[in-house]
Amino acid sequence: MSTSVSAQLSKAVKQMYLELPQGDKVQAMYVWIDGTGEGLRCKTRTLDYEPKSIEDLPEWNFDGSSTYQSEGSNSDMYLIPVAMFRDPFRKDPNKLVLCEVLKYNNKTAETNLRNSCKKIMDMVTHEHPWFGMEQEYTLLATDGHPFGWPTNGFPGPQGPYYCGVGADKAYGRDIVEAHYRACLYAGVEIGGTNAEVMPAQWEFQIGPCEGIKMGDHLWIARFILHRVCEDFGVIVSFDPKPIPGNWNGAGCHTNFSTKPMRDAGGLKQIEEAIEKLGKRHQYHIRAYDPKGGLDNARRLTGSHETSNINDFSAGVANRGASIRIPRSVGQEKQGYFEDRRPSANCDPYAVTEALIRTCLLNETGEEPFEYKN
Numbered sequence: 001m002s003t004s005v006s007a008q009l010s011k012a013v014k015q016m017y018l019e020l021p022q023g024d025k026v027q028a029m030y031v032w033i034d035g036t037g038e039g040l041r042c043k044t045r046t047l048d049y050e051p052k053s054i055e056d057l058p059e060w061n062f063d064g065s066s067t068y069q070s071e072g073s074n075s076d077m078y079l080i081p082v083a084m085f086r087d088p089f090r091k092d093p094n095k096l097v098l099c100e101v102l103k104y105n106n107k108t109a110e111t112n113l114r115n116s117c118k119k120i121m122d123m124v125t126h127e128h129p130w131f132g133m134e135q136e137y138t139l140l141a142t143d144g145h146p147f148g149w150p151t152n153g154f155p156g157p158q159g160p161y162y163c164g165v166g167a168d169k170a171y172g173r174d175i176v177e178a179h180y181r182a183c184l185y186a187g188v189e190i191g192g193t194n195a196e197v198m199p200a201q202w203e204f205q206i207g208p209c210e211g212i213k214m215g216d217h218l219w220i221a222r223f224i225l226h227r228v229c230e231d232f233g234v235i236v237s238f239d240p241k242p243i244p245g246n247w248n249g250a251g252c253h254t255n256f257s258t259k260p261m262r263d264a265g266g267l268k269q270i271e272e273a274i275e276k277l278g279k280r281h282q283y284h285i286r287a288y289d290p291k292g293g294l295d296n297a298r299r300l301t302g303s304h305e306t307s308n309i310n311d312f313s314a315g316v317a318n319r320g321a322s323i324r325i326p327r328s329v330g331q332e333k334q335g336y337f338e339d340r341r342p343s344a345n346c347d348p349y350a351v352t353e354a355l356i357r358t359c360l361l362n363e364t365g366e367e368p369f370e371y372k373n
């Protein structure tokens with residue numbers, strides 16, 4: 001594993017240059033998902049004006065043969081701006097620009113799952129689908145070992161770390177604080193953060209966001225986290241089970257509701273949605289990590305607050321189930337439910353699309369598969 005040399009450069013010296021006036025030019029950093037479906041890439045261009053909306057941003061291109069996205073002979077790929085944020089690193093008036101990727105023939109790239117997600121979301125706008133995703137992640141030192149863990153061994157067993165405070169319990173809070181504030185500055189709908197069960201593991205929540213906005217905001221929040229971690233010389237991992245054994249994995253619980261579910265008596269609609277989900281478990285598992293369930297099979301063992309990947313279950317306040325109805329929702333008989341299956345490295349476009357297809361568009365059908373933990 002490499003060492004982080006750029007983190008060692010003086011950030012105070014860098015700040016001196018960042019304080020120089022930039023004239024009437026604006027720096028726009030274009031961000032996209034690469035051919036792994038997990039990695040993010042970015043590059044910057046200068047604009048002579050401040051873009052006020054997404055329509056003001058030019059399309060762009062990049063070399064897809066260097067991002068696992070195309071064959072060398074037809075390597076030009078197109079970047080289509082889809083969401084714009086304030087840039088918390090270069091600050092106003094500079095921008096972060098999330099992009100969809102199209103191939104040379106204008107067809108969507110294989111890992112551009114936003115395109116079909118958007119079409120599905122457009123079919124159900126009248127239901128006002130809301131999502132809230134709980135992104136868990138693990139901080140790693142540049143040697144790949146969890147941040148702050150003893151070099152030749154393990155920290156004390158899990159117990160004191162979840163929502164913990166103190167130098168022996170919270171590993172890497174500086175990064176969490178920097179990321180939280182950077183998201184607020186950017187205009188990302190971040191709902192909160194907490195320390196997780198495994199030391200060096202943390203969570204932030206995005207949402208509630210309606211429709212396609214869920215995926216857009218989660219991806220840019222992940223980008224901001226990678227970028228903050230780069231400054232600190234720490235790596236962020238979204239691996240669903242970074243440390244095998246008696247250590248919690250990392251998920252991306254997805255909370256979901258429609259207007260009828262949020263209205264009085266909506267528990268009925270919630271129960272109907274869960275009924276449909278129960279008949280299509282494998283379809284969802286396939287959509288909930290980039291390897292069609294194989295990544296998540298390491299995490300969804302039935303232990304460590306997970307359900308087994310091969311079983312579907314649902315229950316009020318049950319954190320060992322596939323689907324949990326929060327206790328308050330069960331009591332008030334309206335609200336939302338939580339799908340606990342998505343992996344930390346899921347593509348939120350794939351997860352939210354699958355939920356809409358099954359729960360609202362009444363799609364059925366399965367290709368059964370037995371996963372090995």
Ligand code: ADP
Nearest residue numbers: 130131132133134205206207208255256257336
């Ligand atoms: P947990 O108890 O599972 O750790 P969190 O507080 O971490 O719960 O996350 C709850 C999530 O539920 C948040 O992302 C929030 O935005 C989301 N949420 C709250 N209400 C709704 C709703 N009506 N529809 C969809 N998501 C919701």
Ligand code: MN
Nearest residue numbers: 134203205253
């Ligand atoms: Mn949570």
Ligand code: MN
Nearest residue numbers: 134136196203
């Ligand atoms: Mn959590």
Ligand code: MN
Nearest residue numbers: 134253338340
């Ligand atoms: Mn949760």
